[in-house]
Amino acid sequence: MTEIKFIADVMVGKLARWLRVLGFDVLYSNKFEDNEIIRIADAEGRIILTRDTPLAARKHESPCLLIESSNYQEQIRQVLRSFDLKEFNVFSRCLECNVALVDVDKESVFDRVPPYVYLTQDRFARCPSCDRVYWHGSHAEEMGRGAFV
Numbered sequence: 001m002t003e004i005k006f007i008a009d010v011m012v013g014k015l016a017r018w019l020r021v022l023g024f025d026v027l028y029s030n031k032f033e034d035n036e037i038i039r040i041a042d043a044e045g046r047i048i049l050t051r052d053t054p055l056a057a058r059k060h061e062s063p064c065l066l067i068e069s070s071n072y073q074e075q076i077r078q079v080l081r082s083f084d085l086k087e088f089n090v091f092s093r094c095l096e097c098n099v100a101l102v103d104v105d106k107e108s109v110f111d112r113v114p115p116y117v118y119l120t121q122d123r124f125a126r127c128p129s130c131d132r133v134y135w136h137g138s139h140a141e142e143m144g145r146g147a148f149v
């Protein structure tokens, strides 16, 4: 898995979520202001993803990708193309917290997931931050709703 890390501005929240589906580390908050984005990007070595031309033009040490399309599928393609990303680690990151998931025993999630899911899935993982339980299908279903790669 590549170590590439991103920080997304408020205008590309959907893109940020989908990059997390693919396993990428993407910081995103709808409270981020431009100065904060630049500060965090420079401090943590994150690539800035933005639709904001003035932000992209401002002086910062970190690389910055100006997202061209308003369509999130196009946005994902642009990011994958721009950084030549071909390896994905689906089912590895919480879509809400951007935190790496931890594998858990099937028995431990018995009362946390729908019965059908419990019966048909064998691999479960938990977010150590928000305690959400994920299973392989949960990311796959999300991806299945819009083919983009």
Ligand SMILES: [Zn+2]
Pocket: 094, 095, 096, 097, 098, 099, 127, 128, 129, 130, 131, 132
């Ligand atoms: Zn979480």
